[in-house]
Amino acid sequence: MRREDLCHDVRQRLVRLPEPHHAHYGVVPLPPPEDAVPLGSVLARSEAANQALARVDALAAGLRDPYLLSRVLTRREAVSSAGIEGTNSTLDELLVVEETDDGGATAAAVQVRDYARALDRLIPCAQTQRTAIFTLDLVRHLHRSVMTGDAAYKDVPGDLRRVVVWIGGAGIAYSTFNPPPPAAVPACLDQNLEYLRNEGMQAMTQGILTRMAIGHAHFEAVHPFRDGNGRVGRLLLPLMMAAEGRVPLYLSPYIEAHKQAYYDALKAAQQRLEWHVLVGFLADAVVATVDELMETRRALAELRDIWLRRRTFRGGSAALRALDLLPHYPVITVNRLAKELGVTFRAADTAVQLLERAGILTERTGYRRNRLFTATEVLTVINRPFGAEPALPGSGSETD
Structure with a gap:
């Protein structure tokens, strides 16, 4: 991690890491900001995303489908989110495992299945409990859900890390970002969860997209676990939407298709506190995901008509x-x-x-x-x- 890549305020948060990484520094993230975040060049994209959210909310109000369109969308989310981290399964494999409870399923398929089941269980909880759902117990539960099936994971799933980790690079000397030392993780995670509960000024000064961007970037900067942080962080995005009474959208397929832009936006937020860059990325993800959902809905309706013409x-x-x-x-x-x-x-x-x-x-x-x-x-x-x-x-x- 190069100091020159960090803005002044982030550099002020550098602390020396414990042995055996004493020659390196980690970043103790600033608490998530509660003030209004200038959106500048991404304002129009943010407004387009808000219109897309309103469009899908209006659609959902007229449907009785609890999945809005199909439970398979949550499965596709699970496959894509795992794929971003290099855990490769397929939608077809996942659906077969779920339908047959196949004991011979691959480890990747089991992890993806557990991710999808976590969404099935927790989206209704978020809709009922609202932002009170964001607790340490929830985050630990999410981590257990996505990592219990990973036999190679070195810690106990759900336990906060006690080791130094870094993001990017073949080793810490070549990393792009060093999260805080283990001793600082609990306090940083508490700040993140307090922000996600939306009890501060951000409830009045920031829109849902801004809160999603800040909450996600801050969580990934804390990196509370040895591995699996990306999957847990992406699970929190639809839960944030559901907790605030919005239709939960599943953004991982878009993120997977634009992975480098996603990483670049995260770095801008974490290294330079340029929150608007990640807001713009998530705005584009929301617009494209809603467009994709509407097109899928249209195609499935047309497919049903085709079937009825066949027989x-x-x-x-x-x-x-x-x-x-x-x-x-x-x-x-x-x-x-x-x-x-x-x-x-x-x-x-x-x-x-x-x-x-x-x-x-x-x-x-x-x-x-x-x-x-x-x-x-x-x-x-x-x-x-x-x-x-x-x-x-x-x-x-x-x-x-």
Whole structure:
């Protein structure tokens, strides 16, 4: 970490690190600012993001879908957030692991599954508890959720670090930023959580995007754990939105597609206190994510119409009702379908056979029992590269 990369106020927060890193210094971050943050050149981008948030809030108000669009979006968030840190799984692998509880799943798939399950559990809690959810227990729980499945992790998941860490570079001599020494972590994390609870002046002087940017950058600067900080920090972003009564957006797919810009924005905030740079990045992420969500929603509605043109389904039948379920469960078993629709196994099995004949579901195991089915066309829409146009099939036509 080079002193010349740090602004004056950050340099004033340098402290010598403990042995065996006594030749180096770490930064004890300033408490998150509660005053208004000048947005300057990113003001228009911030306003565009606020309009996008209002747009998606209005959409959510008219829907009964607790996932807004599909539970698969939280799974895509989990895959992307892990991928940013080099933990590589795929959406398809994750959905198979969740549906089969496969004991032979890779460690990466288990970590990603646990990340997604943490979102499932905690988003409703944030919506109910609001900003009171931001406690040390929450952060430790989030860390356990994303790191318990990592057999290579050297500490106890959820325990604050007791070692020196650094960000970037092959070693501390080549790092881009050195977080505070272990002894300073608890107090710094308390400051972060106090800020996230939004009980200070920032509630009146800063908008949601600014608070997200400052809270995220400060958390990553504290780096309270040996590893897994990025994933925990990105989990906090949708929780902040949910806690403030907004629709939680999942920004990791955008971040993964613009990873270098993300790192540059974090460095600007942490090294030079240029908060507006990260506000601008998150504003762009929000606008692009809302656009992507709307396009996905449109494509899935069109896909349902295509399916209905392929085959005529009896009104109220399990097969017809399944069409609305598949965007949530594009990898599914007969048992799952029966449970979600509240029908018998036999009725669900008949529905699956009809959906197979229509080319809507494809059996992927080749087994006679414990079969697994995939709505490949749904996965193609949801799992496309960020910003790409959805690829929709031709309709064809068939009737019972």
